[in-house]
Amino acid sequence: MQQVFVDILLKVVLILFLGNRAQANGTIPAVFAFGDSILDTGNNNNLNTVTKCNFPPYGRDFPGGIPTGRFCNGKVPSDLIAAGLHIKETLPAYLDPNLKNEDLPTGVGFASGGSGNDNLTANIQGVLTLSEQLRLFKEYIGKLKESVGEDKANGILSNSLYLLSAGNNDIAISYSVTERRTQYDFPSYAALLVGWTSDFLKALYGLGARRIAVLSTLPLGCLPGARSIGGFLRPCIELVNQEAQLFNSKLSSELDSIKNSIPDFKLIFVDVYTSLLDIIQNPEKSGFTNVANGCCGTGTFEIGVYCNQFSLFTCASASSYVFWDSGHPTQKAYEIIVSNILQKYNISSF
Known part of the structure; x- marks a missing residue:
């Protein structure tokens, strides 16, 4: 009799816990992330690519000080948003060999550092294109249905939050160093990128997604790597920022168009550009002292975006730096941006 009472009590506690959890984040049971290194939580670790960061000093401020493949000193926006919605503290990468079945119902990440809307962007680096991420998502859906049943799986898919960050590498890499610059003027290339984004979003809709937050690009001309082009004074490169702004404007307009044509498709354009630019222009408000260099790798002396085991310089405290390496914000900067987003x-509840 006593054991029956204990079992009933445990069930009641569980129901109350799950109910409070659901109430805390509306009706969002899971988070899924697609796109580039802003959201990648480790999918590149076992790919045949140099675009990876599963080694120190990356992850220096992640729980346990572990380099997990996140392009940051700690957590990235996909983690912080999942935690902010009270879903889970970190979002596992789908390709993580240690991924467990119990991780599936609350979401996983498919994003791949170095990827973009343009397949060329991912292919030249040997990372996952958006099409390949979509293929993995289809594979995930099959596993989810096997794990929780088709009805519950469909409910998870339709009520979850999907994140997309793409465009940064298309502008910063493909349009800067490949034949794309000679093939297209930038407005034409931006239109292509937005068209590919639209196709990807509609494909997600076809697989059950109904709620997607699409992140703008960063202010790419103000990244430490871009500033290096400007010489000793390291100013933001305004032309690159203008290209990012044009892409973001076209992307926002396209999302409005899709919403008008598909009424039950909830899309929001998340302006990360302005949030990060405000931090860069007003660092004292948030306690930053360095906006032009990366904590790990200054963007002045190193070749490439990513720091490595042989980095010439790694700061003592990343919390005073807006950027961790030559192309990615620190966890502290991300925390401010994500707080604004939420x-x-x-x-x-959108």
Whole structure:
């Protein structure tokens, strides 16, 4: 009799816990992330690519000080958004060999550092294109249905939050160093990128997604790697920022168009560009002292975006730096940006 009472009590506690959890984040049971290194939580670790960071000093401020393949000193926006919605503290990478079945119902990440809307962007680096990420998502859906049943799986898919960050590498890499610059003027290339984004979003819709937050690019001309082009004074490169702004404007307009044509498709354009630029232009508000260099690798002396085991310089405290390496913000900068996202866009219930 006593054991029956204990079993009933445990069930009641579990129901109350799950109910409070669901109430805290609206109706969002899971988070899924697609795109580039802003959201990648380790999918590149076992790919045949140099675009990876599963080694120190990356992950220096991640729980346990572990380099997990996140392009940061700690957590990235996909983790912080999942935690902010009270879903889970970190979002596992789908290709993580240690991924467990119990991780599936609350979401995983498919994003791949170095990827973009243009397949060329991913292919020249040997990382996952958006098409390949979509293929893995289809594979995931099959596993989810096997794990929880088709009805529950469909409910998870339709009520979850999907994140997409793509465009940064298309502009910063493909349009800068490949034949794309000679093939297209930038407005034409931006239109192509937005068209590919639109196709990807509609493909996700076809697989059950109904709620997607699409991140703008960063202010790419203000990244430490871009500033290196400007010489000793290291100013932001305004032409690159203008290209990013044009792409973001076209992307925002396309999302409005899709929403008008597909009424039950909830899409929001998340303006990361302005949030990060505000931090860069007003660093004292958030306690930053360095906006032009990366904590790990200054962007002045090193070749490439990523720091490595032989980095010439790694700062003592990343919390005073806006950027971790030559192309990615620190966890502290991401925390500020994500806090703004969760409040401004009411992510928990949009």
